[in-house]
Amino acid sequence: MIIDHPLLGPRDSAEFTYMGDAKLIDRPDWQAATAAQDFYEYAYLRDNPAGWHEELWFHEAGDRSWLVVTRNTLTHEISKVELARDVARRRGRST
């Protein structure tokens, strides 16, 4: 599997480590009234789609950047690769 790194171009997936569902970016507010339930869901509940899935990949043997990779879990086709920081900032995180 080849991951097309947005800065460095196509790289073998062996250079990367899978770090989980990209929903991990959406960390709940720890001060919310529903924080206990929110963190239970954040930590333990995952969708397991047969199809398109947004995933976090860490370029461990490369530039150490975190990526959001949109991958089809049935075909391993990758339709989109973005820097996780760009995705996070777009969602209002780390601004």
Add this chain to the structure above:
Amino acid sequence: MHDLQPVTALGGTSPQVDTFDHITISENDGLALASVAARRGHEKACHAGLKKLLGAVPGPGRCQLHDPEAGFWIGPDQWIIGAPRQTHELLADHLKDLLGDSASVTEQTGAWVTFDVIGPAMPDLCERLCAVPIRQMVAGDAQRTVIHQLGCFVIRRQADDHIRILGPRASAGTLHHALILAAKSTA
């Protein structure tokens, strides 16, 4: 008074040089290093400072080969700057003076071991060591890769048969072993 004797990364009193017919592997003890990370919102000021220092800001996968200071890209808005240790021992301090609040600077001299690999068999040796596309790389290309389980930087220098490899200093012996093994297997 203590009578302290500085040692190189491999533990010698002088840098180790291993010479083969087709390749020379030299420990390079003469580099001062520091990392620069642009602070969020100050990227432009940081780029301007680096440009003043190096002549240009190295982009992804690139090294700015420049004297006396050189620099290479290690990640988004992050670089490592190198210079001769004899003249730039306080490189990190100088960079901090230059870049001010636009960047975070960390002394790196003691964190890395540097090897210069020079000789006609350099591409063959590099192919046995790691997965960088050495024959497609041109002078000034710098890539991070894994050599013998160690995260290392491979920089293609000006001379056609010269690469510089930076690896973790605490594992200098392991990296040296990997280089010697690759040199012997390409003999």
